[in-house]
Structure formats: C-alpha cells, structure tokens
Amino acid sequence: xxxxxxxxxxxxxxxxxxxxxxxxxxxxxxxxxxxxxxxxxxxxxxxxxxxxxxxxxxxxxxxxxxxxxxxxxxxxxxxxxxxxxxxxxxxxxxxxxxxxxxxxxxxxxxxxxxxxxxxxxxxxxxxxxxxxxxxxxxxxxxxxxxxxxxxxxxxxxxxxxxxxxxxxxxxxxxxxxxxxxxxxxxxxxxxxxxxxxxxxxxxxxxxxxxxxxxxxxxxxxxxxxxxxxxxxxxxxxxxxxxxxxxxxxxxxxxxxxxxxxxxxxxxxxxxxxxx
Ligand SMILES: C[S@@+](CC[C@H](N)C(=O)[O-])C[C@H]1O[C@@H](n2cnc3c(N)ncnc32)[C@H](O)[C@@H]1O
Numbered sequence: 001x002x003x004x005x006x007x008x009x010x011x012x013x014x015x016x017x018x019x020x021x022x023x024x025x026x027x028x029x030x031x032x033x034x035x036x037x038x039x040x041x042x043x044x045x046x047x048x049x050x051x052x053x054x055x056x057x058x059x060x061x062x063x064x065x066x067x068x069x070x071x072x073x074x075x076x077x078x079x080x081x082x083x084x085x086x087x088x089x090x091x092x093x094x095x096x097x098x099x100x101x102x103x104x105x106x107x108x109x110x111x112x113x114x115x116x117x118x119x120x121x122x123x124x125x126x127x128x129x130x131x132x133x134x135x136x137x138x139x140x141x142x143x144x145x146x147x148x149x150x151x152x153x154x155x156x157x158x159x160x161x162x163x164x165x166x167x168x169x170x171x172x173x174x175x176x177x178x179x180x181x182x183x184x185x186x187x188x189x190x191x192x193x194x195x196x197x198x199x200x201x202x203x204x205x206x207x208x209x210x211x212x213x214x215x216x217x218x219x220x221x222x223x224x225x226x227x228x229x230x231x232x233x234x235x236x237x238x239x240x241x242x243x244x245x246x247x248x249x250x251x252x253x254x255x256x257x258x259x260x261x262x263x264x265x266x267x268x269x270x271x272x273x274x275x
Contacts, residue, residue, distance in 0.1 A: 028135015056107030142218035147260025158183035164190025195234035211254035
C-alpha cells in the first residue's frame, strides 16, 4: 500500500516543468471505486509532481499515484477541517509557481459540493491557469451501485442535489421549501441533519411514507444501504451504525431498489466468476 502520510514527499525535486508555465488540474476522483476514474484523471495522476487530496479519496486511487510524486492530505469532512481552505489555496498556488505539475484531487466531481469553483477563482486571481477534469459524483455512483435510478418515467421526472450541511450560524435549510414532492431529492452531507431534514420535508408537504435510502460508502466494498421512509428515518439511522460518507436519496424511485439491486449483484457475481 502506498504511504499516504501527510506530506509524504518522495522526490518532488527533478519534477518536470509543465511546457507552458504553471497549470493546476482540479481532478474528480469519483465516489471511491478506482475503476470509475476517467482516463484523463488517471493520466493527470500519473504525470503529477504534487497531489493535494481530500479525505474522501479512496486508498485504491491513491495507490495509482507514482511513488516519486508528493502527496499531501488537505482533507475535509463536515466540522473536521484538516487545513483551512485559504491554506489549501495558498499551497496550490505556491506549488504551481514552483513549476510543478499540481493535481488537486477531490472526491466525486470537483464542481459538485466540492469547492472546485472557489479554488478555480482563487487560482484565476493569482493568474494561474486551471483545468477541471470531471469525476463521477457520489449521487451517480450511488444510483448505479444500489439500483436506484434517480429519474424514471413512472416515478420522477426531476432530480435535485442539495447539501444538508448548513453554514455556520445559519439555522436554515432554505431549499426544503422549494422542492416538488414528486421529484427525487439527493442530499449530500445530510447524515448529521437527517432527522431535521426529514421533519422539515414533512412540514412542507412530503408524505411520511415517502421512501428514503441512506447509502454509505457507495461503490466501495464497504457500501451499505438502508431503506426506510421519511417518517421513520431518524429512528432507523440511530440504530444503523452507518458512518460517513452517506447520501440520502428521497423519493419513490427508492422502491426500485428491491427489484434492481439483486440484478446488479447478480451481474457482479457473474463478472467475478468469468474473470
Ligand atoms: C464535500 S461533499 C463532496 C461531494 C463530491 N464532490 C461529489 O461530487 O460526490 C461530501 C459528501 O458527498 C457524499 N459522498 C461522497 N462520496 C460518497 C460515497 N462514496 N458514498 C456516499 N456518499 C458520498 C457524502 O454525502 C459526503 O458527506
């Protein structure tokens, strides 16, 4: 296993200067399964001199980074920031100015609740060009690995992606008021706030028997799925032992899990046996 201690410098010296001056790549690592990395993401990782990565990036993906590359964990989880965002930004700028090939590696997609836009703006203000390599966002990974299509002509024609993580000193989950009960709702970072989210949704017209799936560590061997209803969510989570990262999928598409998940598992077993 690759050594991923913070700042596990191997030999950044001797790194090749990008041909046209500094360039930073904001790369999406996907939800965890390394086979969901894009070819471009893999190429950027192989060419990188420095990779600054988040806690959500899986070890299997970190293992794909060449030994000569410096790896720095700047990870964040709700309420457990390892590095303030400003410090991460400063580090990216400094490494890029040194002429190193810098990859900022983020879980899922950099532009989906990933602060990719803020980091890109910061780089632009420093005059450093930046590209974005998209990744499979957790919602899409969870949908395909649990057999819960986020849209389906018989169930939902619309899907909303929201965050359950409120800003400090803000008491509001403002989006709750605008949601259509007939659509699918995917809540990122909603585990801690789940009881409150469920209560607010029900107060704003969502039925207590609306199906809910809580999906932990989607696409990884640790994946767990709990299915319940809005009315029973708080209690179900309490005894579940589910740990972050968790996505909540809310809406009638969740009922498809019972039929589609066994097919996904069956196909997976078939592929393992054939290999
Ligand atoms: C800061 S957001 C980052 C989202 C990421 N940029 C994306 O596109 O998936 C972190 C949240 O994403 C969700 N998440 C990320 N990876 C996940 C996974 N493998 N399984 C379930 N939820 C995941 C969780 O809700 C977690 O709290």
